[in-house]
Amino acid sequence: MIRSGAQMARRLSAGFLSRGPLFSAGAPAAGVPLGPGTVRTMVALPWPFSSQPRDFSLPNSSWGSEMMRLYEHYNSQCEVVTEAGERQRGPWRRLPSYNRSLKYATGGVYLSKLIQSKARLFTRNIRAPGAAFEYVVFVNKEEQRCVCVFQAGHLLEGPPGHVHGGAIATMIDAVTGTHAAYLSGPVMTANLNINYRSPIPLGSTVLIESCLDKNEGRKTFLSCKVTSTDGSKLHTEATGLFLSITVGKLLGV
Numbered sequence: 507m508i509r510s511g512a513q514m515a516r517r518l519s520a521g522f523l524s525r526g527p528l529f530s531a532g533a534p535a536a537g538v539p540l541g542p543g544t545v546r547t548m549v550a551l552p553w554p555f556s557s558q559p560r561d562f563s564l565p566n567s568s569w570g571s572e573m574m575r576l577y578e579h580y581n582s583q584c585e586v587v588t589e590a591g592e593r594q595r596g597p598w599r600r601l602p603s604y605n606r607s608l609k610y611a612t613g614g615v616y617l618s619k620l621i622q623s624k625a626r627l628f629t630r631n632i633r634a635p636g637a638a639f640e641y642v643v644f645v646n647k648e649e650q651r652c653v654c655v656f657q658a659g660h661l662l663e664g665p666p667g668h669v670h671g672g673a674i675a676t677m678i679d680a681v682t683g684t685h686a687a688y689l690s691g692p693v694m695t696a697n698l699n700i701n702y703r704s705p706i707p708l709g710s711t712v713l714i715e716s717c718l719d720k721n722e723g724r725k726t727f728l729s730c731k732v733t734s735t736d737g738s739k740l741h742t743e744a745t746g747l748f749l750s751i752t753v754g755k756l757l758g759v
């Protein structure tokens with residue numbers, strides 16, 4: 507959706523947007539009206555002034571070396587080259603991630619424009635790169651497994667120097683919820699059970715792994731582990747139950 511100049515200016519003046527490194531020198535200054543003629547040229551400018559959706563699961567300048575290393579590790583297995591030199595789909599697939607979950611979700615075409623414009627995925631709406639949730643999810647269809655590489659930014663502090671338990675729960679819900687939706691279509695979390703085993707240092711990169719336990723009718727049962735990137739340290743363990751829902755249920759109609 508492209509906002510009018512007045513709408514954009516209102517949001518800017520309300521302090522909704524922070525001017526992080528994503529803003530290039532070419533981006534319009536706060537409060538500068540964006541007339542209809544400007545809209546076409548905005549496509550080339552960086553998000554949020556672009557009408558193109560931004561995929562937040564791609565690397566940005568805030569990603570540390572461990573985040574990049576693991577991203578490249580899984581990303582390199584999304585496509586394999588056969589002995590004959592042909593490119594083929596690999597065992598892993600990177601799931602794109604947008605700041606508007608419903609608009610780009612499967613079945614999003616059925617949702618009203620009103621819902622689309624208001625639906626925001628909060629983990630993808632903290633604007634400063636690296637400040638909060640930096641993550642990318644890969645899925646392995648054959649193994650019914652998901653892996654998320656997660657770098658926790660300074661806004662997620664709970665105990666001094668460590669990640670807040672609610673932020674960890676958020677990521678577990680996001681990863682297992684994404685996995686359940688990938689396997690079963692639209693779902694809602696019915697139950698999450700979390701055991702915190704060791705604190706996660708703020709700024710560190712961890713792995714969040716989700717595995718399918720079983721499917722029973724509308725119920726998808728998953729288990730989840732948060733570990734250090736070498737797997738030697740267990741930070742958190744969880745189980746989740748997701749219930750398949752209709753789009754009507756989601757919208758309360």
Ligand SMILES: CCCCCCCC/C=C\CCCCCCCC(=O)SCCNC(=O)CCNC(=O)[C@H](O)C(C)(C)COP(=O)(O)OP(=O)(O)OC[C@H]1O[C@@H](n2cnc3c(N)ncnc32)[C@H](O)[C@@H]1OP(=O)(O)O
Pocket residue numbers: 607611612627679680681683684687691692693694695696697725747749751
């Ligand atoms: C959001 C969806 C998007 C989909 C597409 C995503 C694409 C990917 C894009 C972006 C990724 C983002 C990923 C984020 C994911 C975040 C997900 C959330 O955080 S969701 C918010 C928190 N959850 C709630 O607010 C639910 C509130 N609860 C409810 O609405 C209902 O209770 C609901 C839907 C869960 C179940 O209600 P009923 O009426 O449909 O079903 P009943 O009849 O109550 O239960 C059915 C069966 O399930 C059992 N059940 C229900 N709740 C249970 C529970 N808590 N524990 C154990 N069993 C339970 C029941 O005992 C029953 O079992 P028996 O059929 O009799 O065997």
